[in-house]
Every structure is written in C-alpha cells, then in structure tokens.
Amino acid sequence: MSFITNKHKFIFGLAGFSNSGKTTISISLIKIFKERGFSIGTIKHAHHDFEIDKPGKDSWRHRKAGSQEIIISSPKRIAHIIEHENYNDTKLKELLLMQKSKDIILVEGFKKANIPKIEIRREEEGKEILSFKDRNIFAIATNNPKNPEIKKSDKYILDLNKPSEIVEFLISRFNLKKQSNNKKYKIRDISFNKARRIIQINTKPLKQKETLPINLCNNRVLINDILSEINIPMKINAAVDGYGFNYAKYNPKTGSIFKVEKIIKAGLQKVFEVDKKDAVRIFTGSLLPKPINTIAMQEVCKVKKNEVFIPPKIKKGVNCRPAGENLKKNQIVIKAGQKINTTEIGLASSLGLTNLPVNRQLKIVVISTGNEIISTGKKLQNGLVYDSNGPMIYNLCLETGNKPFLHKVIKDNPAILKSSLEKFIKAFDLIIFSGGASEGDEDHIKSVIMDLSGIIHFWRIAIKPGRPMGFASIKDIPIFCLPGNPVAAQICFRLMISEGINIRMSANKTELFKAQAIAEFDHKSKLGRKEFLRGKMFQKNNINYAKINGKPGAGVLTSLSGSNGLIEVDENIEIIEKGDIINFIPFKEAQI
Known part of the structure; x- marks a missing residue:
C-alpha cells in the first residue's frame, strides 16, 4: 500500500509494544498538525471488544436489539458503528476508504500494514527493536536518542519528548502540503534557514567504514569514537627547566638549601628514587623521581657548586605536570562524526595510533545541463557558452574530501535525463545537477524526478542569487539542482549543498560562521x-x-x-x- 493515495495525501503509522506511549504521542502529533492547519484523521486498532456509546442511550438500545450498523448524526458530529458477526478484523485499506479526504491519516496499531511507520520506544521497557525486522519503519522515536543500540539502526532517530520536532521532520521528509480546496494559490518560496533545516533533516547519513593510515585521513569523517588507551603524560613530569625537591623538607618562609645529587634530562629513563633531603637538576619533560614533588624555575634559584638555594614562597606541586593532565586513560579524544583535520591527526598521533576508522568517500556525480552549454575545448559558436559550472562544482566537491565524477553535459531532453538519472541513482551516493531548476519549458529535472517516484523537498528559495534551487531524493539518494548562473551556483553550494554533503558523509551538523x-x-x-x-x-x-x-x-x-x-x-x-x-x-x- 502506498503512503500517498488519490484520497489521502499522506498515511503513516505508529508501531510499538503496549504501554510504549503510542497514544500519548499520537495526541500530541494530532494537536500540532491541527494547529499548523493540516486536516488529519486517525485509525486505531483495538485487540478486544470496546464500547463507545453509553448503556441506555438510543444508539446502544438499537445495537442491543440487533442493528448491525448504526449511524448517529447531529449538527456537531456523526458516529458510525458497525457490528461484526464474527471476530474478523477489517482491512486497513477498507478503513481508509471510509475516511473522508485528509492531508494526513495517522494509524495506531496495524503492525503488519505495509505503510511507513515510526517506531515508538521507551528505554525502560527493554523490548526488542522492531525496526530491525520491519522494513516499513523509517524512523525511531525514543526517550533516549543517545542509546548506542538504537544508533546501530539505519533509521532516523527522533526524540519522543519533542513532538514538535517530529512534526517538523515529517513535514520536511515527505514534503507535506495542506489541502488547497482546489483554489489557485501562489507557490511561496521557502526561507533560506528553512531550506538548510530541510537539507539537514532529509539527507540520510551513509556509513561505510574503512580503516586508513593516519596520514591519509585528512578531510575524512571519523566513524567511531577514539579513546585514549594511555594517560598523557604517562607519568608526572617537569613542566619547566629548574630544580626539583621534596616539599616536606622545604621551608616556605625562609627558603631552603638542598644538595644537588643528580641531573635528569628528558627522554627514555628508568624510574628511580633520590634521597628525600636532596634536590635534582631537572629539564622540561623529564620524569620526577620519588619523592620529588615540586619544581622551582631555574631563574629564581641560586646555585653554588653542588648546592641550590630554593627561595621562599614556592607553592607545593608547582611546575609539575600530573599524569593524564592532557588526556586521561579511556577519555574520548575525538568523537565520531568529527571531520578530521590537522589537529585531529596530531591528537591521534600523540596516542600512538597509526590507523583510523573513517567513512568511505562519497561518490558524487556532477552534471551540467542545457542545450546552450558545451564542454571546454570545443569550438564556441553563436548562442553557446562554455561549461564553467561543472568544473567549478567538481572542484568544490573535491574540497569536501570526496570522489566527484564530472559527467559530460546533458541536453534538455526529458528521455535522456530520465535514463541518465536512473543510472546515477544506482551508481552514486549524491547527485548534483547544474541548470534545469527553473520552471521554464526546457527545465525538465523536477518532472523527471517525480516520474521516478522521487520526493521534492523544495524547489525555490527566497534568496538572491539562487532562487531556482531544488532539493529532492530518490531511494534516499540526495539530488541537488543548482541554478545555471555560475555565481548563484557557487553560493548555493557553499551555503547549502556543502552541508548536505557533510551529513551524507556522517559528519556532525554545522552552523554557518558569521x-x-x-x-x-x-x-x-x-x-x-x-x-x-x-x-x-x-x-x-x-x-x-x-x-x-x-x-x-x-x-x-x-x-x-x-x-x-x-x-x-x-x-x-x-x-x-x-x-x-x-x-x-x-x-x-x-x-x-
């Protein structure tokens, strides 16, 4: 059963075990959709007998007398009661036909129905995760979105305690529209901020792990958390060049004279002890021997032969770096989703790592479209222009750390566009068209996407330059359609498509720096x-x-x-x- 019908614009279900909170979240979603102007109907499955009319009332007496179908009507509402002779469930398809045309039908129960579903899950119940078995479940709404078991799922993870965000997700994910009552209305351009949110919500992360040498990981996305297996520094050591001493033998009021017995330099060294009455000459990074626990900087000390005077007012433990000051053992050093750069490579190297688990590079296809566009190197004739967008966008994709492929220019031909797009969907992780996003007679990309059962998330944005930009998806493959004008194309890529690529790479969401x-x-x-x-x-x-x-x-x-x-x-x-x-x-x- 399709989730879009000629009668109802969108049908979805809530799946979950008893007491998981399906009815509670249903009520919240219904209220929010209603407040936003959507017409909504609900269908709920019950596993037992139920009563909806009161004993003694006329409708109840009709039913008890043997009426198999009762309709009660008033100016305020209508109730329709049908009695089954045997205990046979009515199919969901039949129930949907009984509903008047709605923007949204919310179905509670009907676990086996072939409709898109959100799994409703409460952490404390400890039940199995339904989405591992039910391919119709496209998202999980849970009261613990950070549960590592749930994160293993390839479904969208939603916060059960934030119904407004769930509604926002559904509107964006399925491009939900309110009924127009067949009146003509002007299509409004969506705002820039909303367009970015739609891209963030509807771009599905693609996770395919590979392990690479650390020097090849720049601009790649870390797939697992990196934990420190050691303390850094491993042992307490000197933060400065100076003289180390045992504070228990020091007089902070007058200062103290210590005999200097050893010189300790940084590098590989054995752990040893010195006499508790002696001081040591020590250099930055050197391990502190026992019982040395304080270091005076060499500039403030006075040395005479093999003795050193430590001045007064030195605080205990000063100039000593404790073990784990930079990083403690089992501390998360780099979080999954981080895009690796020079700093992360340095951090990982400081832990002794030689390889990192990263997401594989995305395969991105870049296609310029238009009858007037020709590739560079060909002879330029009247009415034609060289393709500047293709090479420019290709290079921008390279800068994201992925593997773009620059396709040859495709003419404004619906049949060629459709056959090409069918091939791209199978071969690439993300598709970028340049040109063809306008509403002109020769701009066919939008209709081709719809012919292939794609979802149009938006097609016009209230920005300048870049109004005719589109975002769609087919089988979770993101499709971006940039304006043909080069400046608009580059600006839209930098402000929006780059964020979609980041999310597709499984990188963390980012905000524009201003x-x-x-x-x-x-x-x-x-x-x-x-x-x-x-x-x-x-x-x-x-x-x-x-x-x-x-x-x-x-x-x-x-x-x-x-x-x-x-x-x-x-x-x-x-x-x-x-x-x-x-x-x-x-x-x-x-x-x-």
Missing part, C-alpha cells in the same frame, strides 16, 4: 528575501569593515574572484547604509 563588520557601502534590497553580496572584509585600526566586491549579477563570476566571503542581507532589511553593522560569512579558504 563575523560582524561595519559596512563600507550603501545598498538597497528587497524585503522578504535574503540576499548574499560578494564581499571583501578587511581591518582598519583592529576593526572589521566590509565592502562589496565586483559587479552585481548572478552570472558575473568575476565578482567572486577576489572576494573572501559573503555579505548577508537579512529578509527584513531593505536598506544598508555606510556605517551599519552587517553579518559577514567568510569563505573557508579566507580563514586561518
């Missing part, structure tokens, strides 16, 4: 639409300033050359004047 700067320009924008200007941030007297770089226009690629980031103009700002405080989003390559 710095404040003073505007060195005047600008007029359109309300209700977020705008991103190509900019350059610079400093004067240790204060950040930003100016617009190059000429405006979504096709003017030279405006990005020389830019070190984007100037964000919010939806509710119409005019920026010189001296205003603005948000600046630096490009990664412009940072340290």
